[in-house]
Amino acid sequence: MRPARTNRCAAISDTPSGTVRLPVSAALFALAILVAPAAAAQTPASPPMFEDSTAPAASNDSAVTGPAMAGRMDGEIYDPLEPINRGVFAFNEAVDIVIVVPTATVYETVIPLPLRNNLRSFLRNLRTPVTLANNLLQGDWSAAETTATRFFINSTLGLGGFTDVATSAGHPYESADFGQTMGRWGVGPGPYAVRPFLGPTNLRDTVGWVVDTVSDPVSIVLMNEGAQAWNTARTGVGAVDARSRVLDEVQELRESSVDTYATVRSLTQQMRERKIRGDGMDSNAPMPTFEDFEDFGDGNGISEAAPSEGETAAAAPPSSLSGRADGSLLDGQQATLPSSHWLADTD
Template sequence: MNRAIFQFNEVADKVVLRPAAVGYRTVVPKGVRIGIRNFLNHLRSPITIMNALLQGEGERARDTFGRFLTNTILGLGGLIDVASDAGIPQHYEDFGQTLAVWGVEPGPYLMLPLLGPANFRDGFGYGVDGVIDPAGRYISNEYGLEGVGVRYTLNAVDWRAANLKVIDDLRASSLDFYATVRSAYRQRRIHAIRNGREAEGDSVGIPGMIDFDDMDMDMDMDMELPPEAAPADEQSNEQ
């Protein structure tokens, strides 16, 4: 079943999401994309703060609150990331990570339609984060399902645009792309749950392991579009 859903997601990505991401990066100026990404990250700050506190990560909660306050006041409501320029680190926490810290087992691996890889613990966590999300409640109350849809569509297109080359390279180099995605998902979740800290006995420098410190939501800012996705004028300049 998971592989069948994965194939459906692959078709949806190739037909809808990837072309939308390429168009987004081609049409929307870089500065506007940065502002949109900053604002989307800003909106989920309360989720990170609450989950960091639940995990006993007071420093990460403090950092995120400081970022939220700084960018709200000085960054035009979150459009400009003043906090990073001030040296305040950005963190990401969710309720799936919180459950893992509390000792809840991940459960079976799941491939969710359109949403991608997950497990039972993370799937439940997504639901809890949606309930406790203040921005989500406000958007839903003020703008209804249309507003919620716009937010999540922007999130999806922005994330896909940030990862164009990474996903294209993985897809091209993988003998079994489904297995590669599953492995990458599990690695990244372990990395997120540990907040980048290695557990005792972890192997270091295993060939083929993904460096998640290099995978972030800003990677497309300095990354060229894949040749087949680049605008016509850029392709002509490369020839």
């Protein structure tokens, strides 16, 4: 069984003046958000963005008549751009199958697991300033202390972070991001969306991703020093490493799902909400079992309850997605399923 984790590809590009510019995918997503109000105007009862994200899921008794039903509500999931999102999702699937999976397979075959673990530990260590800042903004002093301790131990005894000595010393890794921070502040998720290459998210977490990206000290230093190639390599290696850890699991999910888009949407939302609520979702805990998600309702059929007549149910996640050694599927900014679009942040 391969350990799995979730990363988010946070790529930024430099300019001749050395300033920070958002990636093209962020611009595309921002454009999609601009047209969201028009789509939402034709969708009844859209939830506000600024709401308590820890509130119980709303009940949904209406039958789902088809996978392309635009602007439908699945429990807490508000997806007014569903037709567009499905198109982007299909594009990401193609990129993943044609480019990312072969690359990740070669990476897994050529690079020994201990070295892959060293690379992951190093990338996590580089992300410490962002993680620590969000620990503090969330008022999570215990997590902030752990993050700072990990950085000190791994940067010294761990040879610059290449070895995760801190976990062995009782200081396990825990990710944190600004999207999670806003969720802790009570900001609701807003509309669901799928970004080209980067995958599933929502309005709140997109804002969080932008803030984390432009405020990452490591990226800023590399760009100001004209070392954008190193920053790109950092993102690329993290993405390929994450994808290589879930090759079989993602394939099993695809094969077992009636509607892969709906399955990913539900699992992404459920895991993200649990991460924000702090329901034991640390990055080193075992992956929750399928039954753990029953309290979120049966959005898209992601529950063991039988769908009502005429309802299209998505398949349950494969058993291999539960009980992983390091729970790394939940690791990273959005705690989403991994791949080019199953990925969510490089940490």
